[in-house]
Amino acid sequence: MTAGVAAAADTIAAIATAPGEAGIAIVRLSGSRSLAIADLLFRGPGAPPSARPGGSFVRGHAGPAGRPAAHAEVDEVILLIYRAPHSYTREDVAEFQGHGGRACARRILRCALEAGARPAEPGEFTRRAFLNGRIDLLQAEAVADLVRARTDRAAAAAMEQLSGFLSQAMGELYNELLAAAADLEATLDFGEGDLPGSVLDGLDARLARARQGLERMLATWGEGRLLREGALVVIAGRPNVGKSTLLNRLLGVERAIVADTPGTTRDTIEEELVLDGVTVRLVDTAGLRDTVCAIEREGVARARDYVRRAHLLVYIIDASQPLEDEDRRLMAGMDPAASLILLNKTDLGCRVPPEEFPGMRVIETCLAGSGGGGPARDAIAEMLGTQSAAAPHAVISERHRNNLQCALNELNEATRRLAADRDEGSVLAASHLRRALDLLDQITGRTYTDELINTIFSKFCVGK
Numbered sequence: 001m002t003a004g005v006a007a008a009a010d011t012i013a014a015i016a017t018a019p020g021e022a023g024i025a026i027v028r029l030s031g032s033r034s035l036a037i038a039d040l041l042f043r044g045p046g047a048p049p050s051a052r053p054g055g056s057f058v059r060g061h062a063g064p065a066g067r068p069a070a071h072a073e074v075d076e077v078i079l080l081i082y083r084a085p086h087s088y089t090r091e092d093v094a095e096f097q098g099h100g101g102r103a104c105a106r107r108i109l110r111c112a113l114e115a116g117a118r119p120a121e122p123g124e125f126t127r128r129a130f131l132n133g134r135i136d137l138l139q140a141e142a143v144a145d146l147v148r149a150r151t152d153r154a155a156a157a158a159m160e161q162l163s164g165f166l167s168q169a170m171g172e173l174y175n176e177l178l179a180a181a182a183d184l185e186a187t188l189d190f191g192e193g194d195l196p197g198s199v200l201d202g203l204d205a206r207l208a209r210a211r212q213g214l215e216r217m218l219a220t221w222g223e224g225r226l227l228r229e230g231a232l233v234v235i236a237g238r239p240n241v242g243k244s245t246l247l248n249r250l251l252g253v254e255r256a257i258v259a260d261t262p263g264t265t266r267d268t269i270e271e272e273l274v275l276d277g278v279t280v281r282l283v284d285t286a287g288l289r290d291t292v293c294a295i296e297r298e299g300v301a302r303a304r305d306y307v308r309r310a311h312l313l314v315y316i317i318d319a320s321q322p323l324e325d326e327d328r329r330l331m332a333g334m335d336p337a338a339s340l341i342l343l344n345k346t347d348l349g350c351r352v353p354p355e356e357f358p359g360m361r362v363i364e365t366c367l368a369g370s371g372g373g374g375p376a377r378d379a380i381a382e383m384l385g386t387q388s389a390a391a392p393h394a395v396i397s398e399r400h401r402n403n404l405q406c407a408l409n410e411l412n413e414a415t416r417r418l419a420a421d422r423d424e425g426s427v428l429a430a431s432h433l434r435r436a437l438d439l440l441d442q443i444t445g446r447t448y449t450d451e452l453i454n455t456i457f458s459k460f461c462v463g464k
């Protein structure tokens, strides 16, 4: 299917604001009958809503259709009128701004539904904006990211994507590939050996540029994941080394019980914190050791599971004690780029030299001291890359990554076919490039399946 097709003509309605007490609540209608329905609900001075210009507003009351009596009014409202195509959905839109809180908004919504609107599905307003060609799929996804953003950096990246930055970059990549495909198709018309050398040279250069473009975009995925999902930072180590102390230090509150008894923490404790604009899911775990206690054993199993899933593992060692075999075993399997070793309790002496950990990032700390978790915090932030001075920019998501990676595979396959046999390989190479183009089209939504957009918009909230 291709975007730009008009959306379903029926008129949808939903509460667009979050539940709970607030200054105002908004009920939004979109579709060909939204202004006619607004006429039925609205009582106020002057012309009825449908006779008013787009981009205007009027103050009055809302109430059920067909019952104009004053006592039937459900709320005092400001009505905003938008006319197609100058609206969020590119359709006629009416927005009732009433008093905040669940009850008022629900009553206005009920009136709208009784007057012929249908309840909007999650993300249906944005879906219509996409189907009516106002935004592409990348921008629609940015809307969801923006609503979900918990930090300044995540919001700034989503805003840039919404403004079309990523769409433009994707467009440039697409054009490069399209030109390469056209060059290649042209070669198919020539007989063996007749092909002008300039066409072949141009083709090679275009394929190389397209490959670089794909790789550059793929490289932003790690940052995108960090901004969208947050980073999972797991604190692990043997019992009594200071794991819970670190959790408390980083959070700035006494969240976990700290005690001089090995095995104090038996469950995992997960808390969220924002580190230099990036959301971090920080997890304290049970001390790793063999134990006969079934509860503690379960805690250790959970700890090991978290260690496997961590984006960054903070492994704490009691440096005042000699290194244990268990520590050595665990560290052998660690990824140096995603692990930070804390040699703690240095106030009690240091019997573990940092040289024990070649290639690993190691810092010496005294978490119980007044400096507390400062150095650990800085090292974590640095390893997560949150301290980069670069401004946040639009970054790809998991969905985009899958398509870009497949497109890159197709491109590499095309190159391989051409290198193996310039004449025979051209036909196959051309079909690989067409596949790559198709994959890029699905990213921007130039082509899509219902299943794809159902999946994307189902993650939106109702009213967006």
Ligand SMILES: Nc1nc2c(ncn2[C@@H]2O[C@H](COP(=O)(O)OP(=O)(O)OP(=O)(O)O)[C@@H](O)[C@H]2O)c(=O)[nH]1
Pocket (backbone or CB within 6 Å): 238, 239, 240, 241, 242, 243, 244, 245, 246, 257, 258, 259, 260, 261, 262, 263, 264, 265, 266, 285, 286, 287, 288, 344, 345, 346, 347, 348, 365, 366, 367, 368, 369
């Ligand atoms: N001297 C000293 N004691 C520390 C330091 N850091 C933590 N402690 C103490 O070490 C003990 C254990 O600390 P916890 O934070 O509970 O250790 P844990 O790793 O969470 O222990 P489990 O939950 O039992 O696995 C507590 O008495 C802390 O006060 C430090 O840098 N120096």
Ligand SMILES: [Mg+2]
Pocket (backbone or CB within 6 Å): 243, 244, 245, 256, 257, 258, 264, 265, 284, 285
């Ligand atoms: Mg603990």
